[in-house]
Amino acid sequence: MEEYIIKFSQYLKGEKNVSPHTLRSYSADLNEFLNFLKKEKIPLKVRYIDHLTIRRFLASLQRRGLSHATMARKLATLRSFFRFLCREEYLEVNPTLGTRTPKIAKKLPKFLDLKEVFALLESPDEKHILGLRDRAILELLYATGMRVSELVGLNVNDVDLLGGVAKVWGKGGKERLAPFGTEATRALHNYLMRRETLHPGEGERGLFLNKSG
Known part of the structure; x- marks a missing residue:
């Protein structure tokens, strides 16, 4: 799993030319997912990760009280990561497919008194x-x-x-x-x-x- 995260980071930096800030954000999200897999004793092989694993990860974020906006961003990172793995033929099926993005509540505008x-x-x-x-x-x-x-x-x-x-x-x-x-x-x-x-x-x-x- 770690080697694929490194490959993905190299892809983002070399081909996508993302900013250092964006690269750090992607890396932090993926390392958080990696730590979740270790904690849940899920094998660190991409072939063992399915849509249920993704849902369990999102549920763990929700239990920690993270906002829907943060959860949506982390899911977007995973989607990009697994899409990359599928395109490079390291993985056959993207496990994030079918996982709904958490609804982000619209903030009401603040009016002047x-x-x-x-x-x-x-x-x-x-x-x-x-x-x-x-x-x-x-x-x-x-x-x-x-x-x-x-x-x-x-x-x-x-x-x-x-x-x-x-x-x-x-x-x-x-x-x-x-x-x-x-x-x-x-x-x-x-x-x-x-x-x-x-x-x-x-x-x-x-x-x-x-x-x-």
């Missing part, structure tokens, strides 16, 4: 044009809930300050109207009054510009 939202909105320095721009961006995002990709696609004529509405182009080129309130209107007005100081190029109609226009 109201105090944090107001602090964010007040953070740009409105003494400078870029601060005015950033304040307008934040107010518009907060008021309309539009995506950032939709916001960066806005042109000057897509925003109606009198009506308090922005014409937004969403997924699939679908157009919709996104209303906004007085704070966003004020921030947009202040920014637009000084937008020309960013020196937009001739014919540039993009609403939000960077410092180079």
